[in-house]
Amino acid sequence: MNSSFSLYINDLLSMHGLILVKRMFGGHGVYCDGLFIAILSEETLYFKADEVSRQTFETAGCARFSYPRAGKTATLNFYAAPAEAMESPALISPWAGLALDAALRAQAKKRPSLKGMAPKQPVSKRRRIHKRPRSGGSSI
Numbered sequence: 001m002n003s004s005f006s007l008y009i010n011d012l013l014s015m016h017g018l019i020l021v022k023r024m025f026g027g028h029g030v031y032c033d034g035l036f037i038a039i040l041s042e043e044t045l046y047f048k049a050d051e052v053s054r055q056t057f058e059t060a061g062c063a064r065f066s067y068p069r070a071g072k073t074a075t076l077n078f079y080a081a082p083a084e085a086m087e088s089p090a091l092i093s094p095w096a097g098l099a100l101d102a103a104l105r106a107q108a109k110k111r112p113s114l115k116g117m118a119p120k121q122p123v124s125k126r127r128r129i130h131k132r133p134r135s136g137g138s139s140i
Helices: 003-016 054-059 083-087 089-110
Strands: 019-024 027-032 035-041 044-048 064-069 072-080
Touching: 003 019, 003 027, 003 035, 003 089, 027 089, 035 064, 035 072, 035 089, 044 089, 054 072, 083 089
Parallel strands: none
Antiparallel strands: 019 027, 027 035, 035 044, 044 072, 064 072
């Protein structure tokens, strides 16, 4: 991938936060403030989508990310940014916002809620650590 394209993507998306582009498999991953929001592959930006945002990308005619895998075509929930949106940060912003929202929802699903979680073992069955009694003898 052309490094100038990577820099251009960084400039386009920087209004949303700290953008990092990292090599991954056959392309690059785009992270915004640590959230995985897009894939760069063959000079195309594909934004993360989910069940909430997928319809918006499909209605706009955005192509779904696909790649060859074991003699078949595999797809991921990433959609190409509309060509006209690639022209400015203002035009790409709503699409990046959809990707950020999808990444936040995915992150929330991965984090277990601490509320209502019970310890693995009841307190009464946990191994207790007993301190050895001090001998009343000499100190060195």
